[in-house]
Amino acid sequence: MAYPAKKLIDDPNDVATQFIEGLVETYPGLQYLDGFPSVKVVLRSDVTGATYDKVAVISGGGSGHEPAHAGFVGEGMLTAAVCGDVFASPPVDSILAGIRAVTGPKGCLLIVKNYTGDRLNFGLAAEQAKSEGYKVEMVIVGDDCALPPPRGIAGRRGLAGTVFVHKIAGAAAAAGLSLSDVFAEAKNACEIVGTMGVALSVCTLPGQFPSDRLGPCKMELGLGIHGEPGAAVVDLHPVDYVVSHVLEQILSAETHYVPITRGSRVVLMVNGLGATPLMELMIATGKAVAKLQLEHGLAVDRVYTGSFMTSLDMAGFSISIMKADQAILQRLDAPTKAPYWPVGVDGNRPPTKIPVPVPALQSKKSEEHLENVVQKN
CATH class of the missing domain: 3.30.1180.20 (Dihydroxyacetone kinase; domain 2)
Structure with a gap:
């Protein structure tokens, strides 16, 4: 007889919301929008849309990919992440709520993985936000290299390379670049x-x-x-x-x-x-x-x-x-306060292997022993 997989959860239909609640309790730099149940938006606690003076960088998608996407919200990376239910695209209203919450006069960039639901819902939210006066650009990440180009209905899927795009766009926005320049850097990152x-x-x-x-x-x-x-x-x-x-x-x-x-x-x-x-x-x-x-x-x-x-x-x-x-x-x-971007990786890499150090006294004794052996022979 088969049994459901063992999971440390309460309600299978509420895991995304409960994950967010634990995340924002852990990291004081994060908070989430408190609204109707479908809104699952994690955002920087230091950003208010009406007064934010930099480009907002927003991403998201279905839950189940943690720490993506909410774990990469923080200064120098994402301004907000919109979470759907497990493996389900977030609804248009939720995405739009995220855009309204963090987007200031300089506009926002949406970073979207190449899945039909994500493209559709983020695209619709972007159009509605534009009709409300927001400046919005969107890039689609399709970094999948598993299937030959002709295969797949939607084309190359968005995978972990998306996190690189988050970081590059977030750093560009933090440096004060315009929306068109942040968009250009993100688009270039998608292509390489x-x-x-x-x-x-x-x-x-x-x-x-x-x-x-x-x-x-x-x-x-x-x-x-x-x-x-x-x-x-x-x-x-x-x-x-x-x-x-x-x-x-x-x-x-x-x-x-x-x-x-x-x-x-x-x-x-x-x-x-x-x-x-x-x-x-x-x-x-x-x-x-x-x-x-x-x-x-x-x-x-x-x-x-x-x-x-x-x-x-x-x-x-x-x-x-x-x-x-x-x-x-x-x-x-570039520095970031996003909790799940790895620290200690920046900077040029020195040689990974070095000789085992030998104490100077021991090294001198070894040389004297070698000289004695040579003299005796």
Whole structure:
């Protein structure tokens, strides 16, 4: 007899709201709009729309991808995040409420992942906001590199590379740029990032039964962040092989998903999908950096490892690669108070391996011993 998956929840239909309540209690820089039940908007507690003197950067989508999107709200990143129910696009009224709450005279930028519901609802909210006098621009992130370009009804899906777009646009807005300039930087970021995911298990929605789509010795390549089928179900392989396959897919010269060629500078994100231990993510990161440098001839300027855009309790990871230059690095290194953007990653990377230090006295004794051996022989 099958049973629903074990979850630490009360009501499966109220998990998004209860997540937000815990989030804003944890971080004093965040608050949420208190309105009718469908409004699930997390915003910066220091921003009031009527008086905000910078471009507001707003993103969002279905819940279940925590810490995305609400965990990236903070000075230097998102101004607000609009949350839908689990794997469901937020309604138009909720998005519009978010726009009204944080958008000042300089306008707002909407960052939207390429899914039909998100594009439709954010697009409708943008049009209504414009009719009310707000300045609004929107960028669509489609960083998926799993499926060949002709496949998929909506085109390339929005995945973890979206978090890079959040950071770059948020830093540009914090620097005081105009809406057109923030939009341009965000659009450029969308065009230079690629992502592919690999899963060992399919996620289980709150209150639902676990899926048996993947057997005990199978893995899925290129599935979506909502558990949508990917490019292929294959036998389980060692992480070295998996990382090689993913990197080759993202950097393929045939599909040309990203404008990255040998000699380019890049930044790397290894993103856990919700149930992958940090140990395994770090193993994948070590493999990925070495392969990017030695096999693909790329300079890896920044490395981000952790859980940024998850799929509930899915086991697996995604890899995102973005082409880098000094301007991109400056935006990624810019300070932010968003609680889930990783600290300690900014700055140039020193050599990762150094010799074990030997005490001076011990080193001198070793040299004298070697000289004695040479003299005796």
